[in-house]
Amino acid sequence: MxxxxxxxxxxxxxxxxxxxxxxxxxxxxxxxxxxxxRKVVEPLHHIEALxxxxxxxxxxSTMGIVGRxxxxxxxxxxxxTGIYTPTSGTIQVTGRxxxxxxLGAGFHPDFTGxxxxxxxxIILGMSRNEVKQRVDSIIEFAxxxxxxxEPVRTYSSGMFMRLAxxxxxxxxxxxxxxxxxxxxxxxxxxxxxxxxxxxxxxSGKTILFVTHDLSRIETWCDSAVWIDGGxxxxxxxxxxxxxxxRKAVAxxxxxxxxxxxxxxxxxxxxxxxxxxxxxxxxxxSPVHVGEVRLRDGVGAQPSAFSAEGxxxxxxxxxxxxxxxxxxxxxIATVAGISLFKTHYAAGRLEAGRTTTRLSVPRLGLGDGAxxxxxxxxxxxxxxxxxxxxxxxxxxxxxxxxxxxEHAWSTEPRLSAAPPAGAPQPVAKA
Amino acid sequence: MxxxxxxxxxxxxxxxxxxxxELRARYRASVLGFLWTFLNPTLSMAVYxxxxxxxxxxxxxxFPYYLFxxxxxxxxxxxxxxxxxxxxxxxxxxxxxxRFPAQxxxxxxxxxxxxxxxxxxxxxxxxxxxxxxxxSWHLVYVVPLLLLQTMxxxxxxxxxxxxxxAFRDLQHIIAxxxxxxxxxxxxxxxxxxxxxxDRLGLTLTAAxxxxxxxxxxxxxxxxxxxxxxxxxxxxxxxxPLLVVAGITTMMLWLSAAVFERRREEFxxxx
Numbered sequence: 001m002x003x004x005x006x007x008x009x010x011x012x013x014x015x016x017x018x019x020x021x022x023x024x025x026x027x028x029x030x031x032x033x034x035x036x037x038r039k040v041v042e043p044l045h046h047i048e049a050l051x052x053x054x055x056x057x058x059x060x061s062t063m064g065i066v067g068r069x070x071x072x073x074x075x076x077x078x079x080x081t082g083i084y085t086p087t088s089g090t091i092q093v094t095g096r097x098x099x100x101x102x103l104g105a106g107f108h109p110d111f112t113g114x115x116x117x118x119x120x121x122i123i124l125g126m127s128r129n130e131v132k133q134r135v136d137s138i139i140e141f142a143x144x145x146x147x148x149x150e151p152v153r154t155y156s157s158g159m160f161m162r163l164a165x166x167x168x169x170x171x172x173x174x175x176x177x178x179x180x181x182x183x184x185x186x187x188x189x190x191x192x193x194x195x196x197x198x199x200x201x202x203s204g205k206t207i208l209f210v211t212h213d214l215s216r217i218e219t220w221c222d223s224a225v226w227i228d229g230g231x232x233x234x235x236x237x238x239x240x241x242x243x244x245x246r247k248a249v250a251x252x253x254x255x256x257x258x259x260x261x262x263x264x265x266x267x268x269x270x271x272x273x274x275x276x277x278x279x280x281x282x283x284x285s286p287v288h289v290g291e292v293r294l295r296d297g298v299g300a301q302p303s304a305f306s307a308e309g310x311x312x313x314x315x316x317x318x319x320x321x322x323x324x325x326x327x328x329x330x331i332a333t334v335a336g337i338s339l340f341k342t343h344y345a346a347g348r349l350e351a352g353r354t355t356t357r358l359s360v361p362r363l364g365l366g367d368g369a370x371x372x373x374x375x376x377x378x379x380x381x382x383x384x385x386x387x388x389x390x391x392x393x394x395x396x397x398x399x400x401x402x403x404x405e406h407a408w409s410t411e412p413r414l415s416a417a418p419p420a421g422a423p424q425p426v427a428k429a
Numbered sequence: 430m431x432x433x434x435x436x437x438x439x440x441x442x443x444x445x446x447x448x449x450x451e452l453r454a455r456y457r458a459s460v461l462g463f464l465w466t467f468l469n470p471t472l473s474m475a476v477y478x479x480x481x482x483x484x485x486x487x488x489x490x491x492f493p494y495y496l497f498x499x500x501x502x503x504x505x506x507x508x509x510x511x512x513x514x515x516x517x518x519x520x521x522x523x524x525x526x527x528r529f530p531a532q533x534x535x536x537x538x539x540x541x542x543x544x545x546x547x548x549x550x551x552x553x554x555x556x557x558x559x560x561x562x563x564x565s566w567h568l569v570y571v572v573p574l575l576l577l578q579t580m581x582x583x584x585x586x587x588x589x590x591x592x593x594x595a596f597r598d599l600q601h602i603i604a605x606x607x608x609x610x611x612x613x614x615x616x617x618x619x620x621x622x623x624x625x626x627d628r629l630g631l632t633l634t635a636a637x638x639x640x641x642x643x644x645x646x647x648x649x650x651x652x653x654x655x656x657x658x659x660x661x662x663x664x665x666x667x668x669p670l671l672v673v674a675g676i677t678t679m680m681l682w683l684s685a686a687v688f689e690r691r692r693e694e695f696x697x698x699x
Contacts, residue, residue, distance in 0.1 A: 014697060026596035078696070082528040085693040097528070105526040108450060110457050115450075122446050123527060
């Protein structure tokens with residue numbers, strides 16, 4: 001399959017503003033020349049927004065870009081769109097490109113929605129006739145009703161964005177570049193714009209988009225790229241890229257809590273390097289997790305487990321080649337907060353199916369739905385996991401995530417002084 | 430240069446849509462609406478006619494009409510240049526949000542003013558009728574003159590718009606330079622009234638001085654030509670206009686080169 005976008009070794013430098021302000025007026029330049037001063041020979045201060053990015057987007061595929069603020073994502077999109085020119089490297093784009101970087105470029109507040117559709121459509125690269133053909137469907141999509149013939153300055157911001165989005169998506173490009181604008185409008189319109197994006201995907205358009213909505217990357221994209229500090233940190237399967245990105249952000253936050261500053265505090269800094277653990281099936285793993293079964297103390301499978309009762313976790317292991325295996329079971333909340341994790345070195349297992357059992361005599365968790373994840377791996381090879389939902393029945397007198405063994409009591413009487421004969425604390429030399 | 434003009438043709442729909450919108454926007458929010466097209470130059474003409482025709486008693490017959498013949502083309506030139514200088518630097522919204530052909534920006538400012546000029550020509554003829562001056566067949570010269578002045582204006586505007594992105598104070602300097610150029614160009618005064626020059630050890634007869642002005646100031650040649658067509662009803666002198674055409678070609682080439690070289694930085698600098 002041919003590539004819609006081919007980016008080879010692209011770097012982009014920006015001059016720092018502070019330097020520009022020193023000699024940006026003609027007056028100061030003239031004064032400098034008249035005084036016979038040499039041009040300031042201080043080294044040019046550059047901001048390296050991109051430090052050599054190589055990337056290909058196959059035709060008809062959807063690629064998501066993740067990364068922190070200031071990591072160079074938007075610069076990359078502007079380079080692909082042709083707004084910026086790369087400092088070095090080449091960008092090749094095959095097909096008509098439409099960029100939804102910021103909506104409503106060239107809207108004039110004194111003109112009606114209808115008039116703005118025309119000019120905005122032409123600015124976005126449509127011909128006059130193309131706009132005229134699509135004007136009705138644009139108006140219908142924007143759902144502005146009679147407001148379409150009112151000046152745009154009377155619009156609410158939601159109406160403005162809806163109109164702008166409607167025009168931008170009716171350009172009918174081969175390649176669509178989107179920068180974080182899918183959250184336009186209310187719930188209803190946001191669903192509608194998502195549907196429009198899906199339509200684009202299914203009709204074989206190439207889409208390159210930046211979003212901080214990581215679940216959207218996981219569900220929509222054929223591939224994902226993680227841009228960090230102006231470089232591609234990872235390219236590949238969207239779930240793996242998102243998982244690695246999440247881990248790095250979490251690690252940076254943790255580091256920030258410990259040291260008081262982290263890569264997250266300044267824009268554009270790289271996130272800490274961490275070993276990337278692939279959460280999903282890799283062909284090389286010798287051991288896979290089969291079915292995970294949850295049982296109570298008597299071997300039954302209740303719809304809700306008692307917090308006071310026992311839990312047995314049966315993890316079916318599919319050992320493909322004999323290898324020393326490790327198994328872990330983690331119980332986490334639906335939001336991903338880990339409550340409990342335990343690890344078991346199962347030793348060398350022969351090829352075939354086997355089952356490991358984890359017994360918890362007393363569950364001791366708060367009520368609600370939890371996620372039980374069983375993971376199996378061998379040595380440094382990528383692990384494999386399966387999850388199961390565990391529902392804990394509500395208890396009338398307890399709230400919270402965990403429910404340790406506990407007892408209440410009342411002392412016979414309260415004493416103000418320590419009882420006689422109690423050992424006094426002695427300072428030791 | 431040729432490629433630049435080709436690209437402009439390629440973006441003609443955009444150029445046209447922007448110009449139309451600009452023309453309509455200029456007058457939309459005002460009570461008098463499109464009448465402003467006529468009111469602006471008429472008011473300037475009235476003031477100049479009062480000062481130079483009545484108070485300073487110029488000997489020129491039909492002075493208000495005479496003035497108008499030079500003032501309208503001058504306004505076409507000066508508002509194009511003044512508006513065109515900031516045309517790129519003021520459109521951050523377009524240049525950084527979408528892939529936008531920057532060369533359209535100065536061009537549409539010039540086109541807008543060109544249309545404005547053409548639309549105010551009937552007013553000129555109306556004023557002529559008031560002074561019992563009727564258009565003659567010499568109006569055929571309007572088309573080539575318009576073409577020449579448009580190209581000349583375009584060349585200047587391209588150069589200034591590109592430079593103003595890097596040097597933002599250029600727009601203020603240009604405002605002053607235009608003021609000077611207005612007085613150095615025969616709009617308020619007539620070439621024929623120039624006296625001999627005998628200062629600084631330099632002696633020029635009146636005829637020589639006229640030639641110096643005509644051949645060194647392209648605007649003087651253009652304004653004189655407009656007057657020939659509208660006021661004197663005679664064919665304009667060809668030689669000064671050929672010089673203007675030569676200068677215009679060189680300027681267009683230079684401006685296109687500068688604009689092309691700077692264009693890549695526009696999105697970053699605006």
